[in-house]
Amino acid sequence: MRPAVAKSGGVLASLYRQRGLVSVLVVRELKARYRGTFLGYLWSLLNPLLLLGVYTAVFTFVIPARVALPVPYPLFLFTGLLPWLFVSGTLLDAAVVLLDNGPLLKKVVAAPEVFPAVTVLSHLVHHLLALPVLLAGMALAAGLGLMRFPWTVVLLPVALLLWVVAVGGLTLAVASLAVHFRDLKDLLHNVLNLTFFLTPIIYSLESIPVPLLVKVVKVNPFTPLIRVYQDVVLMGRLPSLRLWLAAVVVALVFWLVGAFIFARLRETIAETV
């Protein structure tokens, strides 16, 4: 058996060869999603804004959060929500993407890795489309003197790249496993819900009062990823070397494991979907 690295390279090389098809399919996905919906772009913002509103209301008025933050709480929340919605949205789509494209896999010669890639990239586009709202909010808060506008935001592409690598690996794994295990989607839903609350999104790591809980949250592989993102995009501080390293390791492990699982199951996809 070839080593996993070569196989993950295989997926990337195949996607690069078919970059034309992938980009056309991403455009098709976006067109299909927004066609016929008035103000389609605003719809894609509705979900994060709605969540933002609900959580802000709950943790400001109902259960005032004891989160000591140098930035307004809604901005902190929004910064965490955006990458989280990227990962959860992508993975939930990943669980059905190969089944939905079954006719193409079975009736037309199509490389299966194309479809998870399209899922990741179209969700990345949604993410990028939502970013201006966050940046505008930050600019507004900075203008009002509530915070300093973080210069570290120039490192956003690096933080985002880590997310894309991690999400890409998870998507490959979920997509190929979901072909064989049809109940993966239900399981995934629960796992994502649990992980959401174990990730410092609605709270910051510093505000957890119980040391044991801090440890649990730190073990969550999404924690370093989201902390790098929050530090760079909102907090205006450079993550420590340890934090960077943790995030890079998580991203690479997710990618390698995902690409390995996908490569092992790849041949069985067309005959199983």
Place this chain on the structure above:
Amino acid sequence: MSTPAAVRLEGVSKRYPSLTRRGRLHSFKGALLRGELWRVQQEHEGFLALSDVDLDVARGETVAVIGPNGSGKSTMLKLVAGILRPSQGSVVVNGRVTALIELGAGFHPEISGRDNAIVNGMMLGLSRAEVLHRLPEIVEFSGIGAFIDEPVKTYSSGMYIRLGFSVAVVVEPDVLVVDEILAVGDEAFAHRCLDRIATLQRQGTAILLVSHDLGLVQHVAQRALYLRQGSPVLVGPAGSVVARYRSDVASEEAGEEAQGGKGRRWGNGAVRMDGVDLVDASGRALRMLSNGESAAVRIAYTVREPQEDFVFGVAINREDGSHIFGTNTELDGWRPERLAGSGEITLEFPRLELAPGRYLLDAAVHSKAGLAYDYACEVLAFTVTAPVGWPGCYAPRHRWAPRGPVMSPPSG
């Protein structure tokens, strides 16, 4: 033969893992509980869909794959198309392969025909620029016209299929794999498809075709492969392979009928028919004969209780139960004397002028009063063929004689 084959299959087998081994699709929960997460990897159990197929297809050659449902035809096409990998053996395809397995597969309903054509064309291996270059041809061939910019959810099923076919054929593949798609679409479009296939044949495209339309197979393909339960039965010139397949099908139907007919057999058993056969002049059993050929019904019998009152009868019926012909020894004036031991009686037809189609035969031996010794309904099925599909059930020798040069006689 210096030119390499366009398609070469050597010892190809395909085994599908049995997904429904426990009657249900795998569940992740179940897999975790049983510790069988990697079970899907093991391929030595399962259903053998295709076994040990060898086939070469030359450039410009068309080979048809025929056989009953479930004989592995589609699996074979998918292996050639590269959708599936063989479990054993090798599949080598030289050049670009296009699969017409389901037309318009993967069209997205919400986006326009134009965008769908671009995506489909790219899936078939063209670059975006190449598809755009051929788009006018696609639109022209499909006859979709201004609808090309409408979302395909507004298309009729015919338009959908026409667009799918048009995209697939402008790709100009080196190898074309066609699965039973010419059965869809209207007559006019089917003709255009056949025209286009003929053009591709001239251009040197190797074509592998699955069809249940045996007439089409003989018309389009030079050679045919006959598969049965995944194994090759015969490869050879299309005409002779089709003939073999037809005769197998006819004898199977007859066999089923003989079994199914057992419930519709009655009598007191005083005389028993051991065998009822349709035979040719040399006494060989027939399941199939040409219109106007000679044939005979041969009844072999054994007598348990010697009889002096007996009548042998034969009837020919259509599958819908309508009577075509019936006679018995009494009607034809034969008087019974004494029946004992065992023997044979034959009803000869010098010319059996039945219209083409399938017929069922009843045979009986009974008393003059109608007491059945052995009465077998639908004991035998046979098929009559004819060069022309005359309707009805009677097709005598006939000739047209127009006065004056108003018509020309058929050629050949």
